[in-house]
Amino acid sequence: MADPLESDDDFLPPAPRAGGIAARAYASLASNQGYLEGLNAEQIEAVESLDGPVLVLAGAGTGKTRVLTTRIAHILATGRARPGDILSVTFTNKAAREMRHRVSNMVGEAVEGMPWLGTFHSIGAKILRRHAELADLKSDFTILDTDDQIRLIKQILQAADIDEKRWPARLFAAIMDGWKNRGLSPEDVPGGDSAGFADGKAKQLYVAYQARLKTLNAADFGDLLLENLRIFRKEPDVLARYQQRFRYMLVDEYQDTNVAQYLWLRLLAQRPTVSVEHQRANICCVGDDDQSIYGWRGAEVDNILRFEKDFPGAKVIRLERNYRSTGHILAAASHLIAHNQGRLGKTLRTEDVPGEKVTVTGAWDSEEEARTIGAEIEDWRRQGHRLSEIAILVRASFQMREFEDRFITLGLPYRVVGGPRFYERAEIRDALAYFRSVCSVTDDLAFERIVNVPKRGLGDATVQLLHDYSRAHNTSLQESARALIATEELKPKPRATIRDLIVSFDRWRAQLDHISHTELAEVVLDESGYTAMWQNERSADAAGRLENLKELVRSMEGFENMRGFLEHIALVMDTEGANDADSVYLMTLHAAKGLEFDTVYLPGWEEGLFPHQRALDEQGRSGLEEERRLAHVGLTRARKNARLFFAINRRIHGMWNSTVPSRFLDELPEAHVDVTEAASGFAEPRSRFDRAEPFTGSRYDTPGWQRAQARANGSAGRFVKTPPTIEAVAVRRSTSGARLAVGERVFHQKFGYGQVREVDGDKLTVSFDKAGEKRVVASFVDRA
DNA sequence: TCAGAATGATTTTTT
């Protein structure tokens, strides 16, 4: 077999060719002179510092993407490298797409030839496919997504006779993910790390899982990088080729890299050559330590903090000029983030007008919060503002619900960003499983998924039989099925059903090369009865699911054939659905990174929710700092208006709890913040929590901060049971500790009058005259 | 084998 490196077009010798891509790019740029125009001095420096390692610390809104794309254009324009010599990695497909788009705008068609611009995973997959045999895989290995992974783990756990109740597959998936994120192959896992799961069996389970992946000819997301690392270490020749190939490396969002990604980059950036000019890699990492918000999934802020040590002689360039937000917003964000220790330190500044102050508004409860924000947005709309310039950024997705409810009643169009991904939906995954089963007889996970979808009467017993046969004969499930229908092993009914199914698959497979893949997709979905299954389902979302299936088939059009479609789908299948309608954005703070809006609403700034209790409990100070960075990200999304909210009462898991305003509110600079009232005149006397609003600047002696401290030091209980606070005392009025008894008449601020039905510690079940039966906290009702 | 009942968990999310 030919050496995959040599046999590939991307690895042509790097000699410049007249009329080649680089030359064309250069010509296009020369005529389109001045791609540096409009950049400030630091940005230009970042673009032009091509030799040796460079770290660009790019604060929010400082033109980070612009620098990256211009830098690529500059490398091409100066003829330093051809598009195929540049490695350019991002985290998300969206970012990669954006970058590709912007570079091609700058350079013309030339970037069509940038084969190494992509996500860590897509590039890892590309490299792994070239050297699959070095990882005991075939080059057409399947990429398992989380869903497949979990199902596979369940099988492994079952085989190892491990109680899934006590040791959930999800937990093991997370543990293994953690290892892979840290670049640990089974043999590297420290013994101690194994202890936390299934009585120390974790490590051997990891071994079993990896072995199973190999037999399935599959890799999970973590493997895409981990196997790269193994190959690079095992085969210095292979590594050396890539090191030579990637003359220039660019990394986006460097603060989000995990250990595996870091090691991957470091290996590729190593320059073992003796020649001085080649000793330092031309690697340019762009990031912002203040926007590192993915520590919980393995990102190592340390990577960026350590950059200068890792790459001696690295040039560090700070982009501090913010082009997005007005003065007050920027000041508030900067002041807030300054409370973090362990940062590289940047001072964002703007030449923009001061603009509107950041506002903080207290609401009685989360419903009032939603009502107020809804009303305000209606105002914006009435004033002629576009809804798509408004975003609501929440800490946790459960907060979205109330906003959705409110928007539906108001008739305000909104769109949720993030949420369940298109390809994660059951109907899409089912359809894909069908396609995978057609294309690959050996894709057991796919076959198993749809063998009884729609219901065919093939239950666990039958599937188990197939599995047993597969194990005994070392065959795939489909092959086993084929063998078993020739025997008497199966009862007549399932036997006939399986035979029909196998016949169908044979028929579809025969059509693979004869009809278009989109046609085949429709045929498969129809003849399998899958479409009919949803048509017969009367539930509300059935129509939407059918619509999704159509969308899926439509999205296949852009691919050569079914296999080509499937190969890409695991890595790059996100829907940027055409959303033309002018609508309010609703998303989590995490999903908002990298976006910007004129007006940003930030509800739920309460202790326990934001900062989230769990981040505090599990990560301590670093957890708090990450939450603060999240707050910083939220604020810096806003161009003109940032509106913060907190609610005194919030329902958590169906129960009303009192809350304490977030310590982050106390950390805002008073001079840049206005405290306002909830605008949705729900007649609650405002005085009650006026006093609860201690905006005395960013000192650490404010009541709110002390409360927060007291809480942090005290009980580990989450949300509930705050020590008596000023506003809570004010709110409680007359109950003053007296225990309520069943049958008493009570009054609740929110639900009105009612009768106590049950007492359970500090929780009451009250039958309210108007609102019906509710569980409430005792301190929130008064004796009527 | 399947539907309905009980059980349990519930931050953030990409690939």
Add this chain to the structure above:
DNA sequence: ATCATTCTGA
């Protein structure tokens, strides 16, 4: 409260 998953009985 709500949702998803697992269990149990027909």
